[in-house]
Amino acid sequence: MKFKDAEHLLRMAFLFVAGLIVFVLLRNALVPRSFGQYGHYRGDALGEIKARPVAYAGHGTCETCHSDVLEVKDKGKHTHVACESCHGPLAKHADDPTAVQPEKLDTRVLCVRCHEANSAKPKSFPQVVSADHSAGLACNECHKPHTPVIEAEAKATGGKKK
Amino acid sequence: MNLSRRKFLILLPAAALAWESIKAGTPEAAPNYNVSQHWWAMLVDIEKCIGCGSCVRACQKENDVPDGYYRTWIERYRISEVDGVENIQVDSPDGGKNGFKPSNEQGLKEFFVPKMCNHCADSPCTQVCPVGATFASPDGVVLIDQKYCLGCRYCVQACPYGCRFIHPETNTAQKCTLCYHRITQGLTTACCEVCPTAARQLADLKNPKDPIHEYLRTHSVQVLKPHLATGAKLYYNGLDGAVR
Numbered sequence: 001m002k003f004k005d006a007e008h009l010l011r012m013a014f015l016f017v018a019g020l021i022v023f024v025l026l027r028n029a030l031v032p033r034s035f036g037q038y039g040h041y042r043g044d045a046l047g048e049i050k051a052r053p054v055a056y057a058g059h060g061t062c063e064t065c066h067s068d069v070l071e072v073k074d075k076g077k078h079t080h081v082a083c084e085s086c087h088g089p090l091a092k093h094a095d096d097p098t099a100v101q102p103e104k105l106d107t108r109v110l111c112v113r114c115h116e117a118n119s120a121k122p123k124s125f126p127q128v129v130s131a132d133h134s135a136g137l138a139c140n141e142c143h144k145p146h147t148p149v150i151e152a153e154a155k156a157t158g159g160k161k162k
Numbered sequence: 163m164n165l166s167r168r169k170f171l172i173l174l175p176a177a178a179l180a181w182e183s184i185k186a187g188t189p190e191a192a193p194n195y196n197v198s199q200h201w202w203a204m205l206v207d208i209e210k211c212i213g214c215g216s217c218v219r220a221c222q223k224e225n226d227v228p229d230g231y232y233r234t235w236i237e238r239y240r241i242s243e244v245d246g247v248e249n250i251q252v253d254s255p256d257g258g259k260n261g262f263k264p265s266n267e268q269g270l271k272e273f274f275v276p277k278m279c280n281h282c283a284d285s286p287c288t289q290v291c292p293v294g295a296t297f298a299s300p301d302g303v304v305l306i307d308q309k310y311c312l313g314c315r316y317c318v319q320a321c322p323y324g325c326r327f328i329h330p331e332t333n334t335a336q337k338c339t340l341c342y343h344r345i346t347q348g349l350t351t352a353c354c355e356v357c358p359t360a361a362r363q364l365a366d367l368k369n370p371k372d373p374i375h376e377y378l379r380t381h382s383v384q385v386l387k388p389h390l391a392t393g394a395k396l397y398y399n400g401l402d403g404a405v406r
Contacts, residue, residue, distance in 0.1 A: 038197070041297035045307035046197070052343035055224045056352045085216055085356040089223050114214045114358055118264045120238050120272035121212045125359070 055089035058082075062090070065097070069146060076147030077126075086110055086145065107139040195346045200301040201368040202340055203395035204354070205377060206276050208402075210361035213238060213274035217353035217362060218259040221278075224341060224352035231327050232257035233338040234278035234353055241271040241404055250404050275398075275405050276362060278353070279304060279325040279338035280386060283393030287317040287326060296335065302367075302395065303340045311335050322390055340364075367395075 037043025059082040063070050066083070073079050084090055086105060093100040108130075117127040128134075134141075142150050165173075213236050221227060221234045236258030240251045255262065258274070265272070281304050288296050288304060295310035296317050306317075311334035318326045318335060326337045341351035349355070350364045365374035377383070377399075384401040385394040398405075 035294070038300050039297055041294045042307050042310060045297075045305065045310070046299055046342075048307075048309070049305055049339055049342045050195075050346050052225075054344055054347070054349065056220060056344075056349075056355050058344075058349045058355055060349075080360055081358045082355050084220075085358050089220070089352075113216070113261055114212055116261070116264070118213065118262060119268075119270070120240070120262065120265070120274055122209055125212050 054091050056084045057089075057091040057094040059084070061094045072144075072146045076149055078146060078148055107143075107145060111139040111143075111145070197300040199368060200345075200366050202281065202302045202345060203365045203367050203374065203397060204278075204281070204340070204351075205363045205365050205374060205383075205397045205399065207361045207363075208273055208275060208398055208400040210359040211236070211274040211276055212359055212361075213258060213262050214358065215257075215259045215261050216356045216358060217276060218257050220352040220356040221338075222259070224344075225339070227336075228330055231329070231336075232259075233325075233336070234276060235259075236262075237275045237277060237405075238262050239271075239273055239275060239402065239404060240265060240267070241402070242267075242269070243271075248404060271402070273400075273402065275401075276353075277323065277325070277386075278396065279321075279340070280323055280392065280394035280396040281338075281340055283395060285392060286320040286322060286390075290316040290320045292316065299342075303342055303345075304337070305339055305342060306335055306337065308332065308334050308336075322387055322392065323394075365397075 032042050032044065034043035034045075035041065038046070062083040069083075073081075087102050090100075090102055093102055112130045115127055115130075117129045121127055139145070215236060217234055218232060218236060221232075222229075225233060227233050234257075235254055237252050237254045238258070240253075242249045242251075253262070258276075262274075281298075281302060283298065283302065285298060285304050288298055291297075292314065293310055293312055295307045295312070296304065297307070298304050313328055313333040313335065315328060315335070318328060321337075326335050328334070329336045341349075341353075344351055345364065351362075354362045354364045363374075366372045367374065374397075378397065381399050383397045383399050385397060386401075386405065387394070
């Protein structure tokens, strides 16, 4: 028996194929080219996240110009403290050293951030109750921040203070 | 156009190469960085953390994190014990950004715990994203595609460590990127850079020369919530059992 009305089927097939073509074209246009490059995400996102400018230049950058400070710092206990830990983010200063200058720091604010006594701090970490310790004097009246040991004491103990 | 079969076959590989370069998109910002040669992690030594908040401040400045939101923060644990029952108090004023006021209570067990994204290898947050906006990069960093994120908050709920938030202006999910823009340039993260006691250290587990391997071998190192099997890569030395 010959199947009548095959036209219906053809029409349906045509609609299906047309729908498929529209889907493939739309998908091609809408899905970003880099989607799936590494996984189920846009591969270009990695590049975009990478492109953010840095704010902290890193101590390696500081040391290329400020080797004199590095020498002083190496003699004391602050040798492992990075420059920008106290001086703040200075990538802009590294890009243009004359136009952007680091702020002057207030040691009364700066030093107590780390050295104010707190029972939760490790016992081996040097701590003081700043109100009792300095009687309102700025820390850098006695301690030079780059080599914090007091010089007279340093001479007596012969270098690094334990 | 009169194109012989021979010429057509010669042109075919060139066309394929061109198509590949179109598909690959724009070249990445750091051309010498190879994603397949790194597997990033971080090491936190609780015995060295002094709770100064330098890392929190540096993170906010480096990544423009809005006030009141934290990609990394410090918690202070204060644990008292009476008749074998532990009472655990945790505080984190302003995420520990301005340090911690000394407590007057005596005889407590006290310590600081810096926290941030654990950059899990099998992270729950990336699995729930309905649009493929958050993902673990080939070098082991969990990142968010800010152009693709819908702000649906699924990932915020899925993170067992509470490391994600919705940015109040962009309305997209944000979190620690492990300073991806820095580590791909050979710099360390902002928090590790400024940490005065080296309590935080960036580690590359695929680099055989990284001191992390020796450290993991010789120390009792733990991750947070290991029972969740998230493959967390934020390793803690000296972690107390009370920390959640």
